[in-house]
Amino acid sequence: MVNLAVALRSSMCIIVKSAGLVPHTVETEPGTKVNFWLPKNSCENSAGKPAKPAVLLIHGFAGDGVMTWAFQACSLSKSYSVYIPDLLFFGGSYTDKPDRSPEFQAECMVKAMSILGVDKFVPVGFSYGGVVAFKIAELYGNMVKALVVTGAPPIMTDSNVNRFGLSSMSDVLLPKTVKGLEFLLSVSLHKRIWLPSWPLKDYLKTMFTNRKEMAELLEALIINKDTTTLPSFPQRIHLLWGENDLFFSVEFAKDLQPKLGEMTSMESIKNGESLDEDNARPARKVSLKLIRRD
Numbered sequence: 258m259v260n261l262a263v264a265l266r267s268s269m270c271i272i273v274k275s276a277g278l279v280p281h282t283v284e285t286e287p288g289t290k291v292n293f294w295l296p297k298n299s300c301e302n303s304a305g306k307p308a309k310p311a312v313l314l315i316h317g318f319a320g321d322g323v324m325t326w327a328f329q330a331c332s333l334s335k336s337y338s339v340y341i342p343d344l345l346f347f348g349g350s351y352t353d354k355p356d357r358s359p360e361f362q363a364e365c366m367v368k369a370m371s372i373l374g375v376d377k378f379v380p381v382g383f384s385y386g387g388v389v390a391f392k393i394a395e396l397y398g399n400m401v402k403a404l405v406v407t408g409a410p411p412i413m414t415d416s417n418v419n420r421f422g423l424s425s426m427s428d429v430l431l432p433k434t435v436k437g438l439e440f441l442l443s444v445s446l447h448k449r450i451w452l453p454s455w456p457l458k459d460y461l462k463t464m465f466t467n468r469k470e471m472a473e474l475l476e477a478l479i480i481n482k483d484t485t486t487l488p489s490f491p492q493r494i495h496l497l498w499g500e501n502d503l504f505f506s507v508e509f510a511k512d513l514q515p516k517l518g519e520m521t522s523m524e525s526i527k528n529g530e531s532l533d534e535d536n537a538r539p540a541r542k543v544s545l546k547l548i549r550r551d
Contacts, residue, residue, distance in 0.1 A: 261456035262463035269327040276334040278341070285368040288353035294323060294330070294341040299373055306374045307338035310402075313370065313393075314341045317384030317408070318430045318475075319441060320464060321348035325383060340375070342366055344389065346467040346474065357470070357477040363392035367400060381405040384504070385430075388413060388478065395488045403493040408502055410513060411487055413478045426475045431465060487516055496523040 270280075278294040285291060298308055312333055316325035322341040330339050343350040344362050352365070366389065370378060379402050382390025387409025394401045395411070413426075432438040435457045465471065494517055498510040507525050514523045 260459045260463060262459040266321075266324055266463070269323045272327040273323050273330050273341070276331045276339070278330060278334065278339060282349070283369040283372050285365050285372065289345070289365060290349075290351055291345070291365055291369045292322075292343045292349040293369065293373075294339075295373065296334070296338045296340075299338070299340075309336060309338045311338045311340060311370075311375045311378035313366065313378050313380045313390075314339065315366070315380060315382040315386030315390050316341075316344065316347065317386050318471075319384075323348075324464070325386075338375075340370065340373070340378070342369065344386065346470040357473040359388050359392045359478060360396065362389045362474075363396055367393060367397045370400070376400060377402050379403050379405065382407070382409060384408045385474075385478070391488075391490075394490055394492050394494075398491055401492050403495070404490070405495045405497055407497040408499065408505055410505065410509075411517075412480060414480060426479060427472050430475060431468065431471055432461065435461070490517060490520070492520065494518075494521040496521065498523065498525050500525050500527050 273294050277297055279297045281293045281295050281299070283291045283293060296307065314322065314326040314329060314333075316322045321343045326341050330341060333339050345352050345365060352361075354361070366380075370376075377400060380390035380393050382388070382405070384407075387406040388411070390404060390406055391409070391411040394404045428437070429441060432441050435454045438457050438461055496510050496514060496517075498505075498507050500507050502510075510523060510525070514521050
């Protein structure tokens with residue numbers, strides 16, 4: 258029987274290729290490799306400079322780059338140089354280093370972009386990728402023109418762990434069973450999608466291969482609430498939020514906006530958690546707005 262998750266990912270790769278992107282691997286240091294989808298001319302151009310303004314699309318925890326951003330890549334690539342990485346331990350990206358922190362993920366993304374000849378870009382982060390995007394803006398602000406984040410705060414605290422009555426984030430974001438994956442989908446998607454058990458088993462087998470390392474990533478993500486201080490950001494930030502987000506409500510985002518400073522704006526999306534092509538359009542509009550304003 259065909260593995261539906263593998264077939265779906267292959268379809269997403271075809272979509273991304275139709276947008277003019279090609280797969281490429283960057284070794285940021287010995288033992289650390291980051292897989293990308295990037296503009297074809299980035300590989301052909303020896304100088305490596307992007308032909309258009311660059312956006313870095315950073316995925317969340319339940320999928321890799323191409324599974325998360327295929328439709329957005331088609332929309333954005335018409336006007337921008339689109340870079341889609343797999344974070345470490347997602348897709349084919351890997352490190353033999355012990356660091357599992359969002360800071361290390363951010364460091365590897367920035368090193369890879371520098372190697373590719375990109376010195377200015379707009380990170381667009383979703384969920385776990387949003388935390389990494391915030392870290393990139395915080396630690397490497399000279400490279401970040403603006404920032405777009407959906408469904409994530411700058412830091413994840415232990416107060417978020419017990420909100421669903423579970424003992425750890427791994428129980429939610431790293432499911433081991435079909436029932437656990439069904440729960441993750443139920444709180445991740447606005448439109449409920451019923452699927453039989455066999456494609457869900459395929460997804461578990463295909464998308465959660467580095468379980469030990471991924472669990473360590475989640476452990477390194479959570480910090481003690483009593484020690485948290487929001488960093489300051491000099492860049493323009495746009496919070497792009499689903500009205501029906503069950504992990505972080507739109508009220509959470511509205512409360513976060515002023516804490517991030519006067520350079521922060523916000524837009525909510527009706528039915529924003531549904532995963533369809535229509536949701537590429539608002540993300541595209543927001544990125545266009547941020548990239549064009551100098």
